[in-house]
Every structure is written in structure tokens, then in C-alpha cells.
Amino acid sequence: MRKKLIATMVAISLPCFVMAEGQMGEDILSRNDLWVLIAAALVFFMQAGFKVFETGLVKKQHRAGIGAKNLMDWVAGSVAFYILGFGFMFGSSTNGWVGSGLMMGDGLEINDSFVFFLFQLAFAGTALTIVSGAMSGRTALIPYFVASLVTATVIYPLFGHWAWGNLLHADNMPWLASLGFMDFAGSTVVHSVGAWIALVGVWVVGPRVGRYDKNGKIQRIKASDYSYSILGVMILWLGWWGFNGGSTLAFNTQVPKIILNTNLSAAAAAISAMFHAIVFQKKSNVLEKIMGGTLTGLVAITACCNVVSSQSSLIIGVLAGIIHNIMFVVISEKWKLDDPVGAIAVHGFGGVFGTLCVALFGQQELLELPRWEQLAVQCVGIVTCFVFTTLVALLMFYILRRTIGLRVSPKQESTGAFFDSEEEDGEEDQDSTTGSNIVHHVSAKVSNRGYNVYTVKEYVELSMDFRSSWEAADRIQYLNEEGYVIPVESAQKQLNEMVAVMGSHTTSTLKRVRIR
Structure with a gap:
């Protein structure tokens, strides 16, 4: 009885299998x-x-x-x-x-x-x-x-x-x-x-x-x-x-x-x-x-x-x-x-x-x-x-x-955050200085979502229009070698000293830098 049942099932399914195999022959990957x-x-x-x-x-x-x-x-x-x-x-x-x-x-x-x-x-x-x-x-x-x-x-x-x-x-x-x-x-x-x-x-x-x-x-x-x-x-x-x-x-x-x-x-x-x-x-x-x-x-x-x-x-x-x-x-x-x-x-x-x-x-x-x-x-x-x-x-x-700027903010770089939503207004939270008070970088908030970081020399060489717009909008931070924020007053004093040291040609350029 079992053998007859199996034989019947095979006989019924075989045409379907052959047809499916034929269809697959047209569609199967080489x-x-x-x-x-x-x-x-x-x-x-x-x-x-x-x-x-x-x-x-x-x-x-x-x-x-x-x-x-x-x-x-x-x-x-x-x-x-x-x-x-x-x-x-x-x-x-x-x-x-x-x-x-x-x-x-x-x-x-x-x-x-x-x-x-x-x-x-x-x-x-x-x-x-x-x-x-x-x-x-x-x-x-x-x-x-x-x-x-x-x-x-x-x-x-x-x-x-x-x-x-x-x-x-x-x-x-x-x-x-x-x-x-x-x-x-x-x-x-x-x-x-x-x-x-x-x-x-x-x-x-x-x-x-x-x-x-x-x-x-x-x-x-x-x-x-x-x-x-x-x-x-x-x-x-x-x-x-x-x-x-x-x-x-x-x-x-x-x-x-x-x-x-x-x-x-x-x-x-x-x-x-x-x-x-x-x-x-x-x-x-x-x-x-x-x-x-x-x-x-x-x-x-x-x-x-x-x-x-x-x-x-x-x-x-x-x-x-x-x-x-x-x-x-x-x-x-x-x-x-x-x-x-x-x-x-x-x-x-x-x-x-x-x-x-x-x-x-x-x-x-x-x-x-x-x-x-x-x-x-x-x-x-x-x-x-x-x-x-x-x-x-x-x-x-x-x-x-x-x-729009290429970089994250200084705090984002320090903490590893990569979206502003992860640290709303986070740059104000980093005002406490750690390490030296010597200016090494200048961070500029170029847009609402992007920053750039410059050396002091690179920052001074930017056009006055860019610098003025960032400074007027309070988008500048001065950083030490470790990336921590330096108080504006200290940074201003240092840049003024740099003006005196770097000579007359450079002085005429640096004098155009408006420090907050």
C-alpha cells in the first residue's frame, strides 16, 4: 500500500517537476x-x-x-x-x-x-x-x-x-x-x-x-x-x-x-x-x-x-x-x-x-x-x-x-561626537582651559553644522571679510596645543605680541585681525 502511494505521488509530481526544471533552465544563473x-x-x-x-x-x-x-x-x-x-x-x-x-x-x-x-x-x-x-x-x-x-x-x-x-x-x-x-x-x-x-x-x-x-x-x-x-x-x-x-x-x-x-x-x-x-x-x-x-x-x-x-x-x-x-x-x-x-x-x-x-x-x-x-x-x-x-x-x-566647513567642533573632536544634536551648544561647555595657555589653533564655526581649524598663521592669512563675519557672530575659539579653549583676553594678548615680533609687513596684515 505504501509503495503504491509513493508511486502515485511521483507520477503526479513528475510533470510539475519537469516543467519547473524547464522554466529554471531559462532563468538560472550561469x-x-x-x-x-x-x-x-x-x-x-x-x-x-x-x-x-x-x-x-x-x-x-x-x-x-x-x-x-x-x-x-x-x-x-x-x-x-x-x-x-x-x-x-x-x-x-x-x-x-x-x-x-x-x-x-x-x-x-x-x-x-x-x-x-x-x-x-x-x-x-x-x-x-x-x-x-x-x-x-x-x-x-x-x-x-x-x-x-x-x-x-x-x-x-x-x-x-x-x-x-x-x-x-x-x-x-x-x-x-x-x-x-x-x-x-x-x-x-x-x-x-x-x-x-x-x-x-x-x-x-x-x-x-x-x-x-x-x-x-x-x-x-x-x-x-x-x-x-x-x-x-x-x-x-x-x-x-x-x-x-x-x-x-x-x-x-x-x-x-x-x-x-x-x-x-x-x-x-x-x-x-x-x-x-x-x-x-x-x-x-x-x-x-x-x-x-x-x-x-x-x-x-x-x-x-x-x-x-x-x-x-x-x-x-x-x-x-x-x-x-x-x-x-x-x-x-x-x-x-x-x-x-x-x-x-x-x-x-x-x-x-x-x-x-x-x-x-x-x-x-x-x-x-x-x-x-x-x-x-x-x-x-x-x-x-x-x-x-x-x-x-x-x-x-x-x-x-x-x-559649510569640513570639521566637527573642538568639543566634538575631543569627545568623538559627530552630530551637533549630540552636544547642543557644546562649544560653550569647553571654556575651562586645560594645559598651556599658548594659542596653537583657531577654530572657526563656518556654518551651523561645520567648522574649520587653522593655525594662527593660516587664520591671519584668510580674507578680512571671512574673519570679520565669524568674529562678529562670536564663532571663533582659540585653542592650545591639546585642543582646549583659551580665554579670549589671553589669546588677544598673545596675538598682539606676535604682531610686534613678526615685523612690519606681517604687522600690517595682523593689525587687520579684530580680536573679540
Whole structure:
């Protein structure tokens, strides 16, 4: 009886199963699509890796703020890249300079490009989130969100079109790709773009209060939790398997080799960074350099992982770790740029090195051009990326600084709050002075939601109209080296003394400063 019942049920359900299977045959993802979708998920998971890595390297009070910016990077990128950025990057090319079409997802169904869009969206999110760590600890959320929108809409898609604009429409002829520029998974297109925006942002927003003393000597700011950052590196390392492996856009025999090369470069970079820091850099910041070196190895192999051998991947990693350590010191100690997470050294200079490695270490038969011609074209791409990205970023941050301000208030920076609602009129609560009474910074409340911080010299060199409007509205505070507010009377006395010391030309300028 039971056997008859089972046979009857099978007989009834079999036609339905066959019909469903036939329908699925039309709609089911191919193996290639499934792999790219999995890779996209791994790249998206890198957002969590960046958040964990960055929050471990900043002060405890700033962890929530940097986490919020990581989240808003993805929010801004998802919307802006869908509405305009994807079309500018991968739409039908206009003379090789910008794409058109594919706006608001138009045409994605026709081209069956949903998986490709999601993969590229994850890449765009990576470029955006590089900036958050470099500018952490003092950048306000609203101007940062605006900067992320501009990056996802204009900066990343336009340069991306020049290098990758033919990935979706093979008949596109983007000008940089047509020259033979090669950047397999984005050492320049993703990482250097994000790093050069961060470079400009760090320079314009200025260092965290207390990062440098009056003589420009760097002051150590304690990281909140190195173990947290190490976990972030491991998450990023895993995500990079999808970042590089998925850039084949197919699940083919290249994928295992690409992932192996990626892994070897990261491991070799960690080793070289560690020994270089111990032997040649007096054991300073060893843990930061091991982590940063690892990430630099990952960035460097990203452009060339499909054209180099596994042995070359080890060499690239060793060199990447050393390059990271050298630039880590140059950026913070020589250039006086306050990058709390070392993003510029990792993604900027690691990206440049990796892009050059295409020509330096790539197997000739896999290159677009003869080796030395390939090297010249790689240099053209690197310089183009730097010039275009920095110029647009400079304009963007300059406008933001002049209109709404880039920074949080001095108290917000001290407490780690990132919205005014968390400390209404908080600047009046900080009038008690701690530490010295020597003026080191001037904080200006530029708008209701944004601040800028200047050195005394920078403040004096601002136009009189700006200074007068801020001073008349009682929007100026004078800060000591630790970031605490100095009474106006004491600050006024010091500035008057500076006028007497700095000479007649400077005096004529300083006399125009109206102290409250």
C-alpha cells in the first residue's frame, strides 16, 4: 500500500517537476554569473573589513564616527552610482571620455547586466571608503557625505570610464584603454583614485588637534584596539580573493592562479614590512607597518595578478612592504599629513607600484604592448589619475570648506561626537582651559553644522571679510596645543605680541585681525 502511494505521488509530481526544471533552465544563473555574484559579496564584505581595521587604529572616542562614515560611504555609493555613476563609467562612450545611457538602471534588464552592476558597485564602494579612514577623527559627517556623492557620481566613474569603459560594451573605445593601459582589478582605478582624494582631503581638513606640536613634531595618539585592526586586515584579505578573482568576470582556470598570486604578495609584504621596520626603522610602529604592509601587498598585486607568475608575486610583495614603510614615515613625519590609518601609503603608493608592476613583472605574451611601451603607457595612466583626481578633489573640498566647513567642533573632536544634536551648544561647555595657555589653533564655526581649524598663521592669512563675519557672530575659539579653549583676553594678548615680533609687513596684515 505504501509503495503504491509513493508511486502515485511521483507520477503526479513528475510533470510539475519537469516543467519547473524547464522554466529554471531559462532563468538560472550561469556558473560565471554565480561566481561574479559571490565575488561581489566578498568585495562588499570588505566594507566591514575597512570598518573594523580603521576603528581599531583611531582613538576610542572616534570609533562610532568612523563607523558611521563607512556606512554612509556605501549608502552614498549605492544611490549615486546607480543613478548616474554606472552610466558615466560603462555607458556608450562619447569620444572615449564619458559614457551615456544606463542611468537609473535603464538598460540593465536588456543587457542582463545586474550581476556586473553589483560587482562594479562593490568596487565603487571600496574607492569611497578609503577616504573615510584617512580623514577620520575630525571630519564632519555631512560634508563627508557630500564628498562621497561627488566621488561616486563624477570622480571615480569618469576615470573608470577612461580605463575600463569597454568592459560592458566591447565596442567602446575609452582613450586610456585604447592606448593599452592595463589595470586588471584596479590598483589605480580603485585604490589610487581613493587615495588621491584622501590625500587632498587630509591636506585641506588639516591634522587632528594635538597630532603635531608647535615645532611640527609628531605626537602619538593612542589607537583604540590593535587586535580589532588585525581582524580587519584578515577580513580584507579574504575579500581580496573576490576582488581580484572576480575581476575575471568568469569562473575559469585563471581564478585559482590569481587568488594564489594575491595571497603570496600579501604574505611576502607582511614579512618584508616587519623586518624592515625592525632593522631599518628602529622598531617604530611595527604593528601598524605589518598591517599596512600586508594591505600594500594586496593593493600592488591587484593590477597585475593575472599577468605575473607566482614567483614574481613574492617579489612584488617584498617590495610593496618596504615601499609602504618608507612612505608611512614620509607622509606623516616629512609631509606632516595626518592619516590615522595609513591609507595614502597603502592605496596611493601601493597602487602606483602595482600599476608599474604590470610592465615590470608581467609576462610579455600577456601584455598589450612591448614591455617598455607598456611601462610608458602605465605611467601615463598613473599621472592622469593623480592630476585629474587631485584637481577635482581640491575643488570639491575647497568649496565644502568655504561654505559649510569640513570639521566637527573642538568639543566634538575631543569627545568623538559627530552630530551637533549630540552636544547642543557644546562649544560653550569647553571654556575651562586645560594645559598651556599658548594659542596653537583657531577654530572657526563656518556654518551651523561645520567648522574649520587653522593655525594662527593660516587664520591671519584668510580674507578680512571671512574673519570679520565669524568674529562678529562670536564663532571663533582659540585653542592650545591639546585642543582646549583659551580665554579670549589671553589669546588677544598673545596675538598682539606676535604682531610686534613678526615685523612690519606681517604687522600690517595682523593689525587687520579684530580680536573679540
